[in-house]
Amino acid sequence: MNEGVGVELENLWIRFGEFVAVRDANVDIRGGEFFSFLGPSGCGKTTILRAVSGFLNPSEGHVRIGGRDMAGIGANKRPTALIFQNLALFPLMKVWENIAFALEVKGVGAAERRKRADELLDLIALPGQGDKMVSELSGGQKQRVAIARALCAEPQVLLLDEPLSALDLKLRQHMRTELREIQQRVGITFIYITHDQGEALTMSDHVAVMKEGVIDQIADGRTIYDDPATAFVASFVGENNVFRGIVKSVDGNMAMVSTRRTGELNGRIASAAAGQLKPGDEAMMFIRPEALHMGSAETPVDRRITARIIHEEFEGQAYNVFLEGAEGKEIKMSLVNRGQSRLSGAGNEIAMMFDPDQAVVLPMGELAAE
Amino acid sequence: MKGFFERNGPLLGGYLVIAVGFWVLVLIILPQLAMLDISFRNNLPPALVGSEQDIYTLSNYEHFLKGNPGNPDRLALFGIETEVPFNRVDLAVFLKTLLAAVFVTLFDLILCYPLAYFLGQSAIGASGRVFALLLIIPYWVNEILRAFAFRIIFGDSGVINTVLVGLGLIDQPYDFIRENVALYAGLGYAYILLMIFPIYNAIESLDHNQIEAARDLGSPWWRIHWRVVIPFAKPGITSGCTMVFMLTAGALAAPQILGGPSSLWFTQIIYQWFNTGQNWARGSAYAVVLLITCIIFVLAMMRLFRVKIGEIAK
Numbered sequence: 001m002n003e004g005v006g007v008e009l010e011n012l013w014i015r016f017g018e019f020v021a022v023r024d025a026n027v028d029i030r031g032g033e034f035f036s037f038l039g040p041s042g043c044g045k046t047t048i049l050r051a052v053s054g055f056l057n058p059s060e061g062h063v064r065i066g067g068r069d070m071a072g073i074g075a076n077k078r079p080t081a082l083i084f085q086n087l088a089l090f091p092l093m094k095v096w097e098n099i100a101f102a103l104e105v106k107g108v109g110a111a112e113r114r115k116r117a118d119e120l121l122d123l124i125a126l127p128g129q130g131d132k133m134v135s136e137l138s139g140g141q142k143q144r145v146a147i148a149r150a151l152c153a154e155p156q157v158l159l160l161d162e163p164l165s166a167l168d169l170k171l172r173q174h175m176r177t178e179l180r181e182i183q184q185r186v187g188i189t190f191i192y193i194t195h196d197q198g199e200a201l202t203m204s205d206h207v208a209v210m211k212e213g214v215i216d217q218i219a220d221g222r223t224i225y226d227d228p229a230t231a232f233v234a235s236f237v238g239e240n241n242v243f244r245g246i247v248k249s250v251d252g253n254m255a256m257v258s259t260r261r262t263g264e265l266n267g268r269i270a271s272a273a274a275g276q277l278k279p280g281d282e283a284m285m286f287i288r289p290e291a292l293h294m295g296s297a298e299t300p301v302d303r304r305i306t307a308r309i310i311h312e313e314f315e316g317q318a319y320n321v322f323l324e325g326a327e328g329k330e331i332k333m334s335l336v337n338r339g340q341s342r343l344s345g346a347g348n349e350i351a352m353m354f355d356p357d358q359a360v361v362l363p364m365g366e367l368a369a370e
Numbered sequence: 371m372k373g374f375f376e377r378n379g380p381l382l383g384g385y386l387v388i389a390v391g392f393w394v395l396v397l398i399i400l401p402q403l404a405m406l407d408i409s410f411r412n413n414l415p416p417a418l419v420g421s422e423q424d425i426y427t428l429s430n431y432e433h434f435l436k437g438n439p440g441n442p443d444r445l446a447l448f449g450i451e452t453e454v455p456f457n458r459v460d461l462a463v464f465l466k467t468l469l470a471a472v473f474v475t476l477f478d479l480i481l482c483y484p485l486a487y488f489l490g491q492s493a494i495g496a497s498g499r500v501f502a503l504l505l506i507i508p509y510w511v512n513e514i515l516r517a518f519a520f521r522i523i524f525g526d527s528g529v530i531n532t533v534l535v536g537l538g539l540i541d542q543p544y545d546f547i548r549e550n551v552a553l554y555a556g557l558g559y560a561y562i563l564l565m566i567f568p569i570y571n572a573i574e575s576l577d578h579n580q581i582e583a584a585r586d587l588g589s590p591w592w593r594i595h596w597r598v599v600i601p602f603a604k605p606g607i608t609s610g611c612t613m614v615f616m617l618t619a620g621a622l623a624a625p626q627i628l629g630g631p632s633s634l635w636f637t638q639i640i641y642q643w644f645n646t647g648q649n650w651a652r653g654s655a656y657a658v659v660l661l662i663t664c665i666i667f668v669l670a671m672m673r674l675f676r677v678k679i680g681e682i683a684k
């Protein structure tokens with residue numbers, strides 16, 4: 001089996017005419033890791049992948065695979081294999097011919113090809129299905145055939161462009177675990193693209209969050225979620241309540257933010273913003289729904305938010321309360337369902353509390369579109 | 371049938387049934403049946419039609435195979451003069467016509483496939499599609515006039531000879547007409563759109579990602595065409611080839627106008643029987659032979675390349 005090799009993007013710019021699709025991307029992907037690009041539709045994820053696989057020449061900068069500069073090396077000569085957003089299986093070939101296409105290209109004999117295809121069919125848990133036509137497979141099975149077809153080329157880097165987006169929720173969750181397992185079994189580098197943050201967080205060693213061609217943050221999933229680098233990352237990854245205000249005072253990595261509607265709140269300055277905030281600056285405080293709890297009159301004011309309930313919602317494992325916030329935005333509190341009784345209902349004012357460590361303070365920035 | 375009228379209403383439904391029925395029956399089936407019928411009869415003066423001499427006979431088909439019974443063709447084989455029991459002239463023209471039609475079809479295919487691929491798949495091709503429509507304009511001109519235009523272009527003092535002589539590449543005008551260059555060029559050009567458009571249609575609907583997927587898996591360009599594009603475009607290719615082959619084998623205007631003095635097209639023989647020969651029965655028999663041979667040939671080719679009729683109609 002192949003060793004995974006690293007992929008480096010250095011000062012990568014990609015322009016289409018005047019339009020800048022990727023702006024100065026610098027990414028260092030280690031060999032054998034599962035790396036995800038996460039971002040909303042149209043932010044340039046596919047474009048980056050196409051530059052890595054060789055279908056697109058960077059306008060500026062370098063793509064290196066295993067330390068080797070890929071400039072001037074065509075898509076059919078790179079040690080990468082791409083799984084397309086729409087899979088692009090060959091409809092007129094049998095399943096096994098699809099899988100073994102890369103071997104056919106290398107001139108391997110039919111018997112040998114068939115043998116290798118059968119091995120890969122075992123790997124993707126579709127034994128004995130090689131003689132079917134692609135159209136006879138279900139969505140999840142096609143998915144796995146596409147993975148096998150790419151793996152058959154023995155790439156050192158596997159590139160996956162939102163391969164799960166067409167599947168239903170159950171299958172998608174199942175395929176996530178399966179992909180991760182396959183990756184650990186074959187040990188090569190996976191570069192995965194998605195606009196589904198759940199997917200990115202569960203599968204990846206590292207995630208790059210993109211916005212309009214710019215990479216805002218590269219970190220492991222935990223850090224992305226708990227310590228976002230920009231307001232965009234904080235609002236795009238997972239749900240978040242945002243409170244705008246002015247920095248009142250800074251104490252080490254903690255800051256007191258004066259918000260218009262909810263008073264002065266204490267929060268932790270995100271690591272990426274360390275040293276950037278001083279009293280008088282505009283700032284945003286992000287508190288996740290699950291970081292809010294029921295409070296009381298005794299809760300210290302700098303960690304207490306009082307607001308009027310608009311409506312409540314029972315979600316099964318959680319129990320969500322929506323409250324009136326600033327600028328007509330709702331504040332969401334998510335309580336784990338422990339069998340507690342419902343709150344007193346819409347229109348009542350309640351007090352919530354949070355741990356200042358879980359309230360992230362960032363400089364003012366653009367939020368992700370809802 | 372009931373659903374058909376419910377969907378279209380009695381007026382439109384009735385019109386469709388009558389129009390299509392008229393087309394199929396009166397314009398296609400009846401004339402062919404009449405020709406088939408005539409082909410099995412003797413060529414009689416009008417007065418004798420319906421008399422006891424007006425019987426069914428195979429003589430017209432026999433003539434196509436064997437020629438005139440009283441006038442056997444002679445062939446010198448190894449110095450021995452033998453009688454040939456075949457109608458050498460007609461059979462040779464027949465075979466030559468079929469071969470030439472195959473040649474013209476292949477020529478058009480080789481010319482059109484890259485063009486159709488370019489128009490259907492490349493990004494520059496997308497803007498070129500407008501220009502492809504311009505290809506249609508010459509076809510607003512009548513087929514016979516187009517053939518004459520070719521005669522002028524390829525003539526002794528035509529554009530091509532003038533240029534070649536002017537450049538000093540040749541010192542005598544080349545006789546494109548006598549050498550049948552003009553004929554093949556004219557035939558190739560006559561039905562070229564019927565080759566381009568079906569192939570273009572097929573290739574255009576091919577997902578470009580499949581081409582990129584094949585390339586990504588290491589495939590060189592020729593294998594991408596061999597394994598991905600051509601199999602996908604096969605119905606279009608077959609339909610283009612069928613039309614060009616059928617129409618070329620049955621062409622009359624181009625051979626009549628552009629053919630060299632020694633070249634004879636099978637349709638010209640048919641035409642002669644009908645027209646100068648005043649023998650409709652024999653002309654019909656020859657036409658039936660051509661039609662059926664062409665159909666068998668096309669079906670055999672489709673069988674060989676494993677294309678189903680339903681796929682072509684797509």
Ligand SMILES: Nc1ncnc2c1ncn2[C@@H]1O[C@H](COP(=O)(O)OP(=O)(O)OP(=O)(O)O)[C@@H](O)[C@H]1O
Pocket residue numbers: 016019021039040041042043044045046047048195
């Ligand atoms: N060939 C091209 N010519 C011009 N603009 C392009 C081209 N390819 C992509 N773009 C533009 O670049 C931007 C990024 O496109 P890209 O396909 O990378 O988005 P994406 O992040 O993959 O989105 P999605 O999640 O919807 O697939 C888009 O605004 C798109 O319109």
Ligand SMILES: [Mg+2]
Pocket residue numbers: 045046047085161
């Ligand atoms: Mg994309």
